[in-house]
Amino acid sequence: MSAISARNLSFTYAGASTPSMDKISLSIEKGEFVILTGPSGCGKTTFCRCLNGLIPNFYSGKLLGELFVADVNVSDKTTAELSKHVGFVFQNPENQLFSLSVERDVAFGLENLGIPREEALDRVRWAMKSTGIEELREKAPYELSGGQQQRAAIAGVLAMKPSIIVLDEPTSFLDPRSAEEIVKVIADLNREYRLTTILVEHRLDIVSRYANRVIIMDDGKVVLDGTPSETYGEQARLIGIGLPKVTTLFHMLRRDGIPLRTNPITVEQASEELSKVLQQ
Amino acid sequence: MISVNNVNFRYPGASSDALTNVNLQIQNGEFVAIMGENGAGKTTLVKMFNGLLKPRAGSVSVDRVDTQDKSVAQLSRDVGLIFQNPDHQLFAETVSEELSFSLRNFGFDEEVIKRRVRNISTALDLERYLDSSPFILSGGERKRVALAAVLAWDPKHIIMDEPTIGQDYLQKDRLRNFIVQLISQGKTIVIVTHDVEFVAECKPRIVLLSKGTVIADDTASKILTDVEMLTKASLVRPQIAELMHQLPALGENPGIIDAYAAREFLIPRLRKADQTIESG
Numbered sequence: 415m416s417a418i419s420a421r422n423l424s425f426t427y428a429g430a431s432t433p434s435m436d437k438i439s440l441s442i443e444k445g446e447f448v449i450l451t452g453p454s455g456c457g458k459t460t461f462c463r464c465l466n467g468l469i470p471n472f473y474s475g476k477l478l479g480e481l482f483v484a485d486v487n488v489s490d491k492t493t494a495e496l497s498k499h500v501g502f503v504f505q506n507p508e509n510q511l512f513s514l515s516v517e518r519d520v521a522f523g524l525e526n527l528g529i530p531r532e533e534a535l536d537r538v539r540w541a542m543k544s545t546g547i548e549e550l551r552e553k554a555p556y557e558l559s560g561g562q563q564q565r566a567a568i569a570g571v572l573a574m575k576p577s578i579i580v581l582d583e584p585t586s587f588l589d590p591r592s593a594e595e596i597v598k599v600i601a602d603l604n605r606e607y608r609l610t611t612i613l614v615e616h617r618l619d620i621v622s623r624y625a626n627r628v629i630i631m632d633d634g635k636v637v638l639d640g641t642p643s644e645t646y647g648e649q650a651r652l653i654g655i656g657l658p659k660v661t662t663l664f665h666m667l668r669r670d671g672i673p674l675r676t677n678p679i680t681v682e683q684a685s686e687e688l689s690k691v692l693q694q
Numbered sequence: 695m696i697s698v699n700n701v702n703f704r705y706p707g708a709s710s711d712a713l714t715n716v717n718l719q720i721q722n723g724e725f726v727a728i729m730g731e732n733g734a735g736k737t738t739l740v741k742m743f744n745g746l747l748k749p750r751a752g753s754v755s756v757d758r759v760d761t762q763d764k765s766v767a768q769l770s771r772d773v774g775l776i777f778q779n780p781d782h783q784l785f786a787e788t789v790s791e792e793l794s795f796s797l798r799n800f801g802f803d804e805e806v807i808k809r810r811v812r813n814i815s816t817a818l819d820l821e822r823y824l825d826s827s828p829f830i831l832s833g834g835e836r837k838r839v840a841l842a843a844v845l846a847w848d849p850k851h852i853i854m855d856e857p858t859i860g861q862d863y864l865q866k867d868r869l870r871n872f873i874v875q876l877i878s879q880g881k882t883i884v885i886v887t888h889d890v891e892f893v894a895e896c897k898p899r900i901v902l903l904s905k906g907t908v909i910a911d912d913t914a915s916k917i918l919t920d921v922e923m924l925t926k927a928s929l930v931r932p933q934i935a936e937l938m939h940q941l942p943a944l945g946e947n948p949g950i951i952d953a954y955a956a957r958e959f960l961i962p963r964l965r966k967a968d969q970t971i972e973s974g
Contacts, residue, residue: 452862453862453863453864454832454834454835454861454862454865455832459832505833505859505860506779559732559733560732560733561732583860586859586860587732587856587859588732588888589730589731589732589888589927589928589929590888590890590928590929590930591731591925591928591929591930592731592732592928594930616860616861616862616863617891619891619933654862654863654864654867655863656862656863656866656891658933659891659894659932659933659934659952659953660933660934660937662953663934663937663953663956663957663960666953666954666957667957667960667961667964670957670961672960672961672964672965672968673968681933681936681937681940682940684937685937685940685941688937688941688960688964689940689941689942689943691964691967691968692941692943692944692963692964692967693943693967694967
């Protein structure tokens with residue numbers, strides 16, 4: 415049983431002449447950490463909108479094919495029902511936080527689901543602990559740094575106990591250190607709770623080390639699908655994917671005839687291989 | 695020239711200064727990146743350049759005119775500020791109206807307006823959206839509309855707050871080339887960013903802000919390899935600088951921060967090592 419399974423999934427927005435997503439077939443297993451990337455307009459956002467039923471419930475257009483999320487057929491369910499299974503975190507945490515305290519914000523979704531008070535409190539505490547913001551519970555969201563706000567947004571989603579979390583460029587507003595911390599929080603949640611994680615991201619430098627799989631879309635189709643090291647090749651570069659700079663460097667050196675064996679995705683991997691060659 | 699002299703600023707009701715004793719001179723035609731942690735005061739500083747904020751103590755002048763003596767509308771003719779969040783700037787019903795709005799306000803005639811809107815929309819890949827509402831575009835596209843709307847009136851000094859957020863690699867590459875083109879026309883370009891990989895490729899002068907104070911002001915090569923300074927501003931070394939640092943066989947990093955320079959530097963050394971193996 416897969417966490418997500420799509421068969422020939424296509425969607426054409428009302429008024430558009432070509433499909434934004436064109437016969438996507440893929441399955442994602444429980445506990446996977448998947449980076450979904452591709453140039454603007456490649457269809458990745460459209461795919462994510464299907465996962466919680468925003469398509470077809472809120473965006474009109476023509477949806478074809480099948481999509482199962484957590485074993486339910488998405489087209490039968492409302493976005494509210496799907497939100498129990500699929501949590502969304504957006505680019506800008508300010509759009510997701512609105513209460514007077516962090517704790518209220520984290521509890522908001524649970525209250526809407528009608529979860530009993532005791533259980534809700536337990537879940538809120540657990541979610542705040544898992545994201546490392548327990549000491550911020552009384553703070554107002556506007557008193558928090560960008561990184562803390564994004565943690566609060568993730569905690570709010572986590573409290574709903576989804577089996578799948580979709581994050582749309584969750585670090586782009588954050589400075590690099592806060593961004594690294596957020597990505598670590600996400601990776602820990604993925605490992606600890608086998609939370610199926612789909613990270614939509616352009617900045618592959620900081621996220622690649624945590625993912626077991628990269629799906630690259632272009633022009634509405636899945637064009638590459640594999641481990642980061644397998645997918646970060648010549649084809650990805652030609653599509654215009656911003657590969658990690660160490661990967662790019664290795665591609666250049668190889669074109670210059672330097673015999674390098676690996677396709678590194680992290681600085682550590684690159685430095686290990688280069689050191690070996692240099693020390694010989 | 696933009697000249698910031700002993701500037702202090704505190705937001706009403708805040709308990710501490712957003713800027714403390716900031717001094718900075720930016721020459722006409724210079725390319726400068728203002729970097730620092732979330733909340734370092736970067737946006738506050740650039741809002742002084744077009745008079746949106748006026749210093750509480752000290753002075754800011756643009757081309758020798760004190761910003762205290764001018765309105766934002768007067769200053770904006772020479773200083774174009776593109777906000778981080780395009781939604782704070784966009785309001786018109788179509789992209790085309792958005793791009794022509796300020797030109798009309800500045801009293802350009804219709805022929806000129808038409809030509810400029812055409813040129814700028816081609817340069818920023820927006821032609822096909824001219825009749826669309828800015829609000830149906832993606833975040834990255836809306837950012838380009840906001841940039842185009844300011845560039846349309848051709849200000850002398852162009853200030854971009856976080857221009858790379860939400861842009862894919864191709865768009866960033868295009869932005870980089872566009873900045874080079876503007877600099878070659880003699881424009882002053884100031885970007886506020888925490889995108890260390892983008893800065894490593896463009897190599898502007900970097901002004902590093904932390905907690906409202908300028909803590910360093912130097913070349914990109916110097917600052918992006920200085921881990922102590924970067925840490926203070928919650929930044930990290932770009933991948934290539936980190937890699938050079940992790941290759942002890944090469945000694946100290948001679949200021950290499952991008953893949954092209956790394957390739958030039960590494961190839962002779964790798965070839966030499968390779969030949970040693972072959973001959974041995």
